[in-house]
Amino acid sequence: MKRFYLLLTLFFTQYSFTQSQQEVFLSGIKTHIEYLASDKLEGRRAGEKGNNDAAEYIATLFRKYKLEPLDEMKSFYQPFDFVSGVKVAEGTSSFATTPTGTIQYQLDSSFRPLGFSADTSVSGELVFAGYGISAPQLNYDDYATLDVKDKIVLVLRYSPPTDSTNQREFQRLSALYKKAQVAKDKGARGIIFVTGPLDDEVPKLLRLTYRNDEGTTTIAAISIKWNVADSLFHIEKKSIRDVQKEINTSKQPVSFAFKNVTLNITTRLKKQKAQTQNVVGLLKGSDESLKEEYIVIGAHYDHLGFGGEGSGSTKPDSIAIHNGADDNASGTAGLLELAKVFSERKEKPKRSIIFIGFSAEESGLLGSAYYTNHPLVPLEKTVAMFNMDMIGRLKNNELVVYGTGTSPSFDSLVDVWNRDSLFTLKKTKDGFGPSDQTSFYVKDIPVLFFFTNLHDDYHNPGDDWEKVNFEGEAKVLNYIYNISNSLLSYETKPTFTRVASSGSEMMSGDRRGARASLGVVPAFGEEDVKGAKISGVRPGTAAEKAGLQKDDIIIRFAGKEVANLMDLTNHLGDFKPGDEVEIVVLRNKEEVKLKAVLGTRTN
Secondary structure (H helix, E strand, O other): HHHHHHHHHHHHHHHHHHHHHHHHHHHHHHHHHHHHHHHHHHEOOOHHHHHHHHHHHHHHHHHHHOOEOOOOOOOEEEEEEEEEEEEEEEEEEEEEOOEEEEEEEEEEOEEEOOOOOOOOEEEEEEEEOOHHHHHHOEEEEEEOOOOOOOOOEEEOOOOOOOOOOOHHHHHHHHOOHHHHHHHHHOOOEEEEEOOOOOOOOOOOOOHHHHHHHOOOEEEEEEOOHHHHHHHHHHHOOOOOHHHHHHHHHOOOOOOEEEEEEEEEEEEEEEEEEEEEEEEEEEOOOOOOHHHHHHHEEEEEEEEEOOOOOOOOOOOOOOOOOOOOOOHHHHHHHHHHHHHHHHHHOOOOOOOOEEEEEEEOOOOOHHHHHHHOOOOOOOOEEEEEEEEEEEOOOOOOOOHHHOOOOOOOOHHHHHOOHHHHHEEEEEEEOOOOEEEEEEEEOOOOOOOOEOOOOOOOOHHHHHOOOOHHHHHHHHHHHHHOOOOOOOEHHHOOOOOOOOOOOOOOOEEEHHHHHHHOOOEEEEEEOOOOOOOOOEEEEEEOOHHHHHHOOOEEEEEEOOOEEEEOOHHHHHHHOOOOOOOOEEEEEOOOOOEEEEEEEEEEEEO
8 A cells, every 4th residue: 555655646746747758759759760660771680780770779879868888898789699590501402213213403493491491311202291281170181191101291382271260270280380390290201392383373482581489390391393393293194283273172182192203302501690789778776775776678679671481571472671660669769768768867766777679589589588698787686677569559548568467566556657547458467478578577577568569560561650659659658657767766676476377378379269278488599409498387377287397398298299499389289278298308307207287278
């Protein structure tokens, strides 16, 4: 009650000041977003020039606002390396042995490896497995009549036509990595993808891309052009066009083994490293004691560059600048304006503030994970983290706030500043969510994440600055300023609370309505780990009840190999709530077998 009274007092003594401050926010955020989301910065992809230009812009303003660098070199940059892509290395090849002779395929003309392919050399008999989907529960299984053990599987991209009831599940099963995983689990040595002529009349290869959230599979994976595949179909007196048409029309598999056709595939891929940087600035507090405690205010400034396959774009076939005005030039603009306002105040906050522009969020929260694993001040002195991601499309005054249960005071804190229902708040107690606050929450730091929700331009070229609701963002920033300012003056630091499972989490399957949930927290920013490493488990979940622990590495799930986090996610999606599965983990280099009864996550 005493804390609540303090909040009310702060509210009425500061509200008139912040009303005029909203006008200042309005002019500033427009300037920042117009620059950060301009074509000049080419989508701000981590490791590329536009991203570096954005970092320089942030650092220049931090310097102007008289923030202090925390780095020993007196730089606002916290650089780190990450895997930005892959390139084909010498030795990559493919050829077919047929009854009429050997067919040598040319790299980038006839075939191309996929970015998640294993670095391997394999040989096997060729089989055609339709769309590469195995879904007996949907009465569709391209593998039902096939034995693919030690063979090379040729599959079409996408999925056969389906009704709206099963569309979402078929979409999940049509992902390239999922199809490779299914082939691997059935014993195949390699998989070949082809875009069928009914999907694209022009024979094309898939682009070579790499996604940090996918990692690498353990079998060879390549794409070939459909005219190349068609020449193999002719050996069986078939055409790929007719076979694809038959599958699409009948909605039934047409799978077969090629007679006396062997494929040899050698994939040599080299991961490419790039450097990017978090941009970090310190505003020291004024209280002799409290200034040794820090609140982090953060926003990621990277985006998707030119998009394309594997970039995370919702229009992967469109190679165009993804300006990311809302995602997340809006949050970055908010970061800069809050830094400006707090630094220009005559009366400085009691606690210190660390302002961070995170990079490589779109690659898997890499920047925030790097900071929390290499903090510039001890994490135990970080009392809270506030994150802004996509705060530029306020509609109907609806504002999403994650993390209201991560400290006992946070729920009342966000409510008391929502004077006269300024916003229709959609509060989520959990600190987990698809943005950088998660990296802090898994380190037992209270968090709040502000978000004006998804829209049709999310992760596509249409996310431009002209569509930003600048007045709405200024209003959101006013709100975040008030909340931050209150916490900066608390005499006692907020207590951390780990939120029990509420059926909404990051690591869950995606299977028609009620989805299977495990309740593990991925370990972000981990490289060269074979398996799915977890940084913790959520209270009350299947993972906690099964006995999974922080730093466990899941290597098998329901009898199937787990090479990375994507494997785990895909396997989980094949089960339903209530299913019991065996999980094998590496714990201190020893294998431990556990049983888990999967929980429920609703859509």
